[in-house]
Amino acid sequence: MTPRRRRMIVVGLILIGVSLATFLALTAFQKNLLYFYTPSQVAAGEAPTGYPFRVGGLVVQGSVQREPNSLTVRFSVTDGTSTVPIHYTGILPDLFREGQGIISVGQINASGVFEASEVLAKHDENYMPPEVADALKQSGQVSTSYKDYQK
Amino acid sequence: MIAELGHIALIMALFMALLQSVFPLLGAAQGVPVWMAVGRAAGRAQFFFLAVAFLCLIGSFVNHDFSVLYVARNSNTALPLYYRISAAWGAHEGSMLLWALIMGLWTVMVTIFSRSLSQEFLARVLGIMGLVSVGILLFILLTSNPFERHFPPPADGNDLNPLLQDIGMTVHPPMLYMGYVGLSVAFSFAIAALLGGSLDSAWARWSRPWTLVAWVFLTFGIVLGSWWAYYELGWGGWWFWDPVENASFMPWLVATALLHSLAVTEKRGAFKAWTVLLAIFAFSLSLLGTFLVRSGVLTSVHAFASDPARGLFILVFLAVVVGGSLLLYAVRAPTVKDRVRYGLVSKENLLLLNNVLLVTAAASILLGTLYPLILDALQLGKISVGSPYFASVFGPLMTPIFLLAGIAPMFAWREADLGKIGRRVRYVFLGSLVLGVMSTAVFWDAKDIKTMAGLSMALWLAASALLSLWNRVRLRESALQGLKAQSRSVYGMTLAHIGIAVFLTGVVLSDRYSEEKIVRLAPGESSTLGDYTFTFKGVTEVQGPNFIAQQGDFRVQRGDRDVAEFHPQKRIYRVQRNTMTEAAIDPGLTRDLYVALGDRMDAGAWSVRLYYKPFIRWIWLGGLLMMTGGLFSAADRRYRLAIRQAEVWGESAAEKTA
Numbered sequence: 001m002t003p004r005r006r007r008m009i010v011v012g013l014i015l016i017g018v019s020l021a022t023f024l025a026l027t028a029f030q031k032n033l034l035y036f037y038t039p040s041q042v043a044a045g046e047a048p049t050g051y052p053f054r055v056g057g058l059v060v061q062g063s064v065q066r067e068p069n070s071l072t073v074r075f076s077v078t079d080g081t082s083t084v085p086i087h088y089t090g091i092l093p094d095l096f097r098e099g100q101g102i103i104s105v106g107q108i109n110a111s112g113v114f115e116a117s118e119v120l121a122k123h124d125e126n127y128m129p130p131e132v133a134d135a136l137k138q139s140g141q142v143s144t145s146y147k148d149y150q151k
Numbered sequence: 152m153i154a155e156l157g158h159i160a161l162i163m164a165l166f167m168a169l170l171q172s173v174f175p176l177l178g179a180a181q182g183v184p185v186w187m188a189v190g191r192a193a194g195r196a197q198f199f200f201l202a203v204a205f206l207c208l209i210g211s212f213v214n215h216d217f218s219v220l221y222v223a224r225n226s227n228t229a230l231p232l233y234y235r236i237s238a239a240w241g242a243h244e245g246s247m248l249l250w251a252l253i254m255g256l257w258t259v260m261v262t263i264f265s266r267s268l269s270q271e272f273l274a275r276v277l278g279i280m281g282l283v284s285v286g287i288l289l290f291i292l293l294t295s296n297p298f299e300r301h302f303p304p305p306a307d308g309n310d311l312n313p314l315l316q317d318i319g320m321t322v323h324p325p326m327l328y329m330g331y332v333g334l335s336v337a338f339s340f341a342i343a344a345l346l347g348g349s350l351d352s353a354w355a356r357w358s359r360p361w362t363l364v365a366w367v368f369l370t371f372g373i374v375l376g377s378w379w380a381y382y383e384l385g386w387g388g389w390w391f392w393d394p395v396e397n398a399s400f401m402p403w404l405v406a407t408a409l410l411h412s413l414a415v416t417e418k419r420g421a422f423k424a425w426t427v428l429l430a431i432f433a434f435s436l437s438l439l440g441t442f443l444v445r446s447g448v449l450t451s452v453h454a455f456a457s458d459p460a461r462g463l464f465i466l467v468f469l470a471v472v473v474g475g476s477l478l479l480y481a482v483r484a485p486t487v488k489d490r491v492r493y494g495l496v497s498k499e500n501l502l503l504l505n506n507v508l509l510v511t512a513a514a515s516i517l518l519g520t521l522y523p524l525i526l527d528a529l530q531l532g533k534i535s536v537g538s539p540y541f542a543s544v545f546g547p548l549m550t551p552i553f554l555l556a557g558i559a560p561m562f563a564w565r566e567a568d569l570g571k572i573g574r575r576v577r578y579v580f581l582g583s584l585v586l587g588v589m590s591t592a593v594f595w596d597a598k599d600i601k602t603m604a605g606l607s608m609a610l611w612l613a614a615s616a617l618l619s620l621w622n623r624v625r626l627r628e629s630a631l632q633g634l635k636a637q638s639r640s641v642y643g644m645t646l647a648h649i650g651i652a653v654f655l656t657g658v659v660l661s662d663r664y665s666e667e668k669i670v671r672l673a674p675g676e677s678s679t680l681g682d683y684t685f686t687f688k689g690v691t692e693v694q695g696p697n698f699i700a701q702q703g704d705f706r707v708q709r710g711d712r713d714v715a716e717f718h719p720q721k722r723i724y725r726v727q728r729n730t731m732t733e734a735a736i737d738p739g740l741t742r743d744l745y746v747a748l749g750d751r752m753d754a755g756a757w758s759v760r761l762y763y764k765p766f767i768r769w770i771w772l773g774g775l776l777m778m779t780g781g782l783f784s785a786a787d788r789r790y791r792l793a794i795r796q797a798e799v800w801g802e803s804a805a806e807k808t809a
Binding site for chain 1: 385494495500507511515518519522532533534535536537538539540543544547548669670671729730731732747749750752753758760
């Protein structure tokens with residue numbers, strides 16, 4: 001084998017390896033993209049059914065209800081215009097409380113309830129998830145207190 | 152007063168950094184020895200002023216000077232002294248000052264341990280490091296001055312984020328920054344070599360110990376961060392593929408590739424241009440990590456600070472560093488020729504494969520981390536990339552590394568005899584396979600192919616690393632002599648590769664056999680998880696220095712035997728009114744038991760998380776082994792003799808160490 005042919009083989013192998021890796025990566029990537037929807041978008045039916053996505057907003061005051069003797073919690077999130085009801089079974093994060101901005105991952109079921117697999121609240125009471133801040137802004141409910149915090 | 156002193160010291164440090172960069176670089180270009188000599192003194196003076204500034208900041212914290220905005224935001228009169236000191240780097244401004252301080256520390260180290268470098272080369276290295284310091288110090292002074300005052304001062308401070316009131320988070324940032332910033336040394340060496348046109352094996356040999364030490368710190372920092380997330384966040388996980396974790400993992404992967412590629416450059420004079428490129432990438436990714444974490448662009452538990460001006464500054468800085476060095480690379484690299492020939496089956500090619508895999512892994516993390524940000528910036532929608540993506544990309548990429556890392560040292564440079572190696576390792580290979588399958592079947596599940604594959608791979612990796620060592624040892628008359636004859640870097644490499652095996656064991660077993668249960672428990676009730684029975688005795692109220700806690704009391708039994716008592720807490724920090732979960736963990740080499748309180752339910756009942764995590768400690772143990780391996784390699788004797796031998800690298804190529 002001449003050095004030139006040998007080099008071609010090495011280059012070829014690397015090329016095959018890299019394209020295989022890229023293909024695998026992009027396939028996995030496509031499958032794991034989670035889109036964010038505001039409660040208004042969900043209410044307008046823009047969110048996908050049968051596919052997980054994220055929804056976020058403020059937890060509606062007085063909406064948190066626990067089912068007795070189970071770990072299931074029901075609550076709603078709002079962007080000021082629309083609200084989305086959420087069911088979640090498990091332990092809520094430390095900073096989950098009414099009026100707090102949260103993000104939830106899950107799917108919407110046939111009756112329009114968001115079945116959450118994960119609820120995320122930030123570990124800083126003054127911190128607003130950027131998605132939630134934007135959702136509030138879009139619906140004209142700019143919450144200024146969060147902006148003031150840093151200054 | 153103290154704060155003003157700190158501010159002035161910071162400005163002085165900036166001037167010193169300017170001196171340190173301008174004169175040596177001009178001096179090296181023009182050949183003026185006096186100018187070049189400025190670098191060393193200016194570098195040390197820069198560190199002195201930074202140390203003064205940092206002490207001033209700590210002083211302000213200790214004295215509760217709430218007229219300093221940064222102190223007011225991150226401290227409180229009730230905060231214990233220990234956390235008042237660590238609060239100095241608990242938020243954005245102070246941690247950037249820490250970054251600069253560590254940069255100064257590395258600069259001083261370079262001025263001390265560089266007697267063997269040529270004056271011109273040292274001047275260039277210090278000049279480049281000075282430029283980086285100038286950038287960071289400007290950033291601090293213009294956008295994030297920790298000494299900013301505000302009047303009237305508040306009566307009391309806002310307190311340190313409760314998550315950071317913890318030993319793990321005290322040590323984690325300095326260690327991680329030591330790693331991040333340490334990569335600037337490798338970067339400066341690479342740029343200096345490009346500038347001077349001296350890309351040779353001597354350069355690689357100088358650069359290697361610095362890269363190793365930075366890598367050791369980076370490894371330690373990541374291990375600490377993972378350990379902290381495990382016990383502090385209360386979710387029982389050790390890695391979340393959170394963008395901030397990714398930000399520290401990308402430079403680690405590239406630095407690991409750099410270490411291996413430096414070995415080839417040092418021993419064989421090959422891969423020169425590639426090594427330079429890796430050094431540039433490693434440091435650029437460190438800067439990117441700082442940018443990602445500190446600009447607040449991420450939706451993440453870590454993104455405490457957010458200010459677009461800062462983000463823009465770091466982005467421009469990043470563009471200058473990456474763009475400038477890549478431009479220099481583009482101009483100079485074509486003149487660098489590898490004249491070394493090697494066969495298809497050779498150590499060179501295996502190390503090339505290692506590099507390709509590690510860099511591909513880093514690139515796929517970069518894709519998953521930056522893609523959502525880019526889409527968001529272009530207003531194309533808000534997405535996030537789920538962690539299954541990272542896991543599914545990582546498995547296939549790491550498998551060849553697990554399979555080859557152990558035996559690669561057995562391959563000869565230039566041309567290796569595959570048949571000979573195959574004959575030498577076949578029994579070890581079969582043994583690992585059988586042992587992996589058998590032990591899984593006996594201890595866990597006879598049908599669990601994944602664990603069998605994982606354990607066999609870990610056993611094979613450890614055994615083949617030892618076999619490679621034995622291969623060197625047996626060349627001597629007696630085993631003892633052979634062991635003595637091996638250099639520290641050989642032991643370091645063996646240890647680090649065994650560390651990967653230990654890590655892999657921990658990942659596989661904790662992933663496959665962890666048990667988790669979320670239950671509702673009233674006092675007196677119990678719940679079983681695996682062989683363990685957790686009994687909930689009730690909750691009492693406990694007072695901390697700056698928090699009130701509900702403390703649970705759990706007893707755990709295995710059969711009739713008492714195993715442990717758990718006292719997990721739900722803390723409420725008085726100032727910020729934040730709730731924090733403090734998990735209680737009973738650690739063990741083969742399993743951790745983990746209890747965290749959830750929410751208070753009706754009638755004195757609580758929701759409780761119970762975990763059984765087999766072999767999870769092995770994950771961090773593996774990381775620590777890799778780190779220790781790095782330390783051994785960095786302590787290798789030949790780096791202290793570096794220069795005398797550097798001119799005759801051809802001689803060292805014969806000695807077959809990687």
